[in-house]
Amino acid sequence: MTDHSGTDDTPTPALTELAEAHGIATSYWSFFGQHVQVPATTLRAVLAAMGVDTDADPQAVLDEMADAAWWEFLPPSLVVRQGSGEVVVNVQDGHDVRLQVKLEDGSWRDVAIPGQQPQARVVDGEIVWRLHIPVPGDLPLGWHELYAQQIPHGSASADRTATCTLVVTPTRLAPPPSRPGHGGRAWGLMAQLYSVRSRASWGLGDFADLADLASVAAESGADFLLVNPIHAAEVVPPIEPSPYLPATRRFVAPLYIRPEDIREVAYLDPSDRARISAAHATVAASDLDPERVDRDAAWAAKRAALEVVFTAPRTAARQAAFDAFVSEHGEHLADFALWCALEEHYAEVDERPEESWDIRSPLVAQLRIDLGDRVAFHTWLQWIAQEQAEAAQAAALGAGMRIGVMHDLAVGVHPKGSDALSLRDMYAPGITVGAPPDMYNQLGQTWGQPPWLPGALARAGYAPLRDMIRGLLKHAGALRIDHIIGFFRLWWIPDGLGPAAGTYVRYDHEAMIGVLALEAHRAGAVIIGEDLGLVEPWVRDYLSERNILGTSVLWFEMEGDRPKPPEHYRTALLATVNTHDLPPTAGYLAGEHVDLRERLGLLDQPVEEARAEAVREQEAVLSALRERGLLAEGATEEQIIEALHLFLVAAPSQLLGVSLVDAVGERRVQNQPGTDKEYPNWQIPLADSDGEAVLLEDIPGMERYRSLTRSVDQALRDAAY
Template sequence: MSTPETSQAVPDAAAPDDLRELAATYGVLTEHHRYGGGVDAVADATLVAVLTALGVAASTPGEVAHSLRRARDEEWRTVLPPAVVVRQGDRHDVPVHVTHGSSVHVWLEVEGAEPTARPHQVRPRRDLEQVDAFVEPREVDGRQVGRATFSVPADLPLGWHTLHALTEGHETTATLVVTPRRLELGTDLDRRQAWGVLVQLYSVRSRTSWGMGDLADLADLAWLTAHRAGADFIAVNPLSAAEPVTPLTPSPYLPTSRRFGSPLYVRVEDIPETAYLTAADRSLVEWASDPVRDLAADDGPIDRDAVWDAKKAALEVVHTAPRRASRQAAFEEFVAEQGTGLRDFATWCALTEELGGGRWPAELADPASPAVAQARERLADRVDFYSWLQWVFDEQKRDAQRTAVDTGMRIGVVHDLAVGVHPDGADAWANADVLASGVGVGAPPDMYNQQGQDWSQPPWNPRALAQAGYAPYRDMLRTVLRHAGALRVDHVLGLFRLWWVPRGMAPTQGAYVRYDHDALVGILCLEAHRAGAIVIGEDLGVFEPWVRDYLADRGVLGTSVFWFEQDGDQPTAPQDYRRLTLASVGTHDMPPTAGYLAGEHVDLRDRLGLLTEDPQVLRSRARSERAAAVRALAEQGLVGDNPSEREVVEALHRYLRRSRAALVGVQLVDAVGERRSQNQPGTDREYPNWKVPLGDSAGNPVLVEDLFENARLRSLFAAVAQGR
């Protein structure tokens, strides 16, 4: 989902048109820079659709005028803001709105800074002082409303606190979040560069995995790369939940839930209860695995449907096995800890299974409805099964991180957070009140997809998310950050603004919607701090220049890709790379380096009809790009005359090891000589996206057990480990 081109953003235009004024009021940009130069004004139809998705009536001139009037008084209608997010150490003033002339008492309940604080523990209470800041009262909906200002003290601990206001006998509450000023790197990354391996886990199979890579393979990869090559981290694609029934969506970046994991990645044999199955039940598990055992050696597309059918049958058998008292207690504690979120997710899975993926009755649209409660009770066994799958996934995720750290990795496993979720998935159902409907997240046209992109994922509604006190966002982050050494946030620019594409419109007809980045980035840093993880933001794409500085100031690493780092028409010199970044040669949305050097990214897009420019011009540009890269490597003394493909690939990685980047990532596909892309943006069925198994330069499968038998891998890892 990355877009490599950078461009200056146009500030909101002070348009006289009421519709455009209304759009700007709600953070909808009315203009944007066009790829290749120039500025495009957003069409009125797009603005109306986006405002409607935000819950703002704008279909007629009368609605626009009414919405504008309401917008000017919106904050005066509530006693407290819906949520207040501040940085630790900052004094912050909070406006409190009451009937003019009425008194108000405001106080704060303080949460402990650590997530281990007991939920029922008595919280310290602190009264807030009123600030002498007179504001003229205002007539709102026929009554005079006054504003009192109260000061939030600067010495509050990190955490999620609760504001209270009492006026005229009514008490109002709001969320107050204190976030770190800066997320510190730790693990001496501020002094010593770390390197690691970038992996599409599903593609990396072993002889004992069931046709696709799993969490046991991840643990083995971590051990091997740390023990034999000295790697400090292993970064994987999102392991987020897919559908509970086939057919499954192949893309790990279009999950049904970002909060919960995919049991596709569970290793059945590693569940402790498997060891205590009866002979008959053990035979059932073995029979379930028979159809997929041999798929590890198959060079064709990965068959997730076959894998899930097999694993699901086996997991159902293991689920029925008795658990020791301690393990049963651990499962129950996990369910209680995950709370309503897990209950709703498991209920959605059970309902989806029962309905066979068909259309849902209207009475099941609301997770809190009586009909859903009745269904949950009727399907209690299946709800328990899907809850148990999340516990098993969490345990094996924990074991992989523990293996990585115990083997000496400074960071361990880097997990990945997709930018959004499937429009018909569990999160879209459970969080419908905080997601925008009728629009999807996407990207405007760029160098690598000149038709724009529509990823179809419903975005957070920034107004509704704030009104919910950011709780859904927090809960998602907490689960994803469990057992993670770091978190990569796909399209981190979406915490600042997102390209919304109204349903039925082309990706070129979207508009940018702004978010409260101080709140979203601050909460991300808070939850990462509490989890002991670092954060890496994929900050490729169209953005305002200050965004990267802001992320660096908060301690969030960026992303630097060799092919996108340019100084004029030459590659950026190693010493000019940003310090706070993860540097890599390519990305999963590009061919592996061997294929890219050969210009296969142009050939593939030409075959798929994705180009809007002359293919020959693009091929010439690709050859020039390669020549410039080789010259830069030669200037560093990393290659001689007429270097081979393998020499160039190794030199590119050594070039990055000479850079100032805190982290350097090596794609596993580059290590084994793979040439096929994992994903071609802008395609669906035209290319086997997210289904390509790890293979060598000839496409022959490379299994986990054979990785370090691969001479090309050993050579590249040795070059990277030697560093500069």
């Protein structure tokens, strides 16, 4: 093995250049303002995950890369903004080139090749000319194909051909819609869907509850309802509680199906309907449990009921709709359903064959046949789940919302999930994503998710990204992108090195944001990027330029030791008082987050200091509220929560989010960072300030809910004049 570094693990100049050529950061500025040089060990591990031969001399690999780039006739894919962009074409000496675009509608266009003085390079003894050809400015938005033919001088036959995906994207998205009288701004509720149960739920909130909650919020004047990711998780226990560690981001969780709402239930005989009622009865009482959402129990009950419904005959029209759904989703759906069947098949096996993790293996090919009945069942589940998700969005719009359901996109997927199986070549082996050390996590964070390979995405024409976004926007009016910085760069951590030994890897943000913008434009959807934390300053400007909204949380927006005046907030923004990683405002005001961290052993300072610091943070904000006349001395908890939201109304931000937990007085945090089994993360059902379960039917009649939502809605109307 070639020695790439000194004894202190410092990378050589050639290794540094090789890493940077692959978008790997060889140094970075830490959260603490330190300039950190990435060790050679990390660089080699990341390069190896990208398929680079790290045993070869780095300079030789660089030379091969340069030659390969010149020999490449067309790039693997090209994403441009409408009316701009160019394609680089490399042509052998003694040849002409012809370019054509096959548009998405099937028609063809010739691409004019203007005169120019091309660059030249000798590759393997041949002269290669590099042309920079403008993409026609009048191409429509869409997914097109670019074709190139290399034609020898004096001959009409093509000597060499190539094709690449050409994506033409909008420069800027439209602003979010809003109701008349709201001054072009909108507000909405934010909720963890699983936590919002009704008297008809099966132990956790579902798509029927989503439709009803959207209607309740719309009646209060809300234009959107943001919920946690609804991505599919495990189909056998234990089901991962975190919605941010899904099995796939391309399909939705059957866990959220309401069995009784499936049309075929109406045609079941009495005995089968009784079986469904009996299954529901096993979990119905848990809807009143204020302590814990039990996904495993809920899914066991639902699966028993759904297997009964699956056997019911379908009408010709329903069967045709199902067949169309299967045809539309094709191989991706078949692979996901196969993964579900494999998980069931190996659920009781102590040692699963390694071959079963390779979707192209002979073993998996045979199991696809042998488990055909279970594959069919899980295929049907997706049809039902997506039908009900679409019905929820239709209900939200029908109730008067201008945006409707706002879904949430997780950063990545489970390393043993469906996407990791069927999209194996898209992910970096031996790598997990996370975050470098900061003031909140001084050792850094590991999220347990494999990152996409930038080169593999480009070679696939960004189809995996397109399919993921398109699928979510079929039943939503908006999409929140968790950690949208991952479209720009991600913190890669090689296995065994720990999060502090990771480094940043850059992605082609222009391509990825372009694909996101195109799919959002076509769906008429709003995009919100969660851009909290360590963000390069230019990124927020870039997102605003394309009218992709950012995110601000009141408690994080400070100027020195004072809260930032809301008038200084960005316009292209979703502004909120809190987030799911913070305690509800009632709990924060009561200092319960400090008490919890003390109980869990998470404090890195004496508890008295932590409490005093929390009081100082709160007082800084409350003083600003008093100065504006929003808060009187001796105000109640409810009055403080309302004042905090009215403070945000003064911002120019296009969207304002109101947490449902704040509207009902819940005090417990949904997710306590820094914990795994120590705290029931993502399992806390909705409750009031007394710890009593709050059901969906209770919400419209709660004075606390009515007062907060009425105040926010009226304040937005007043601000419009």
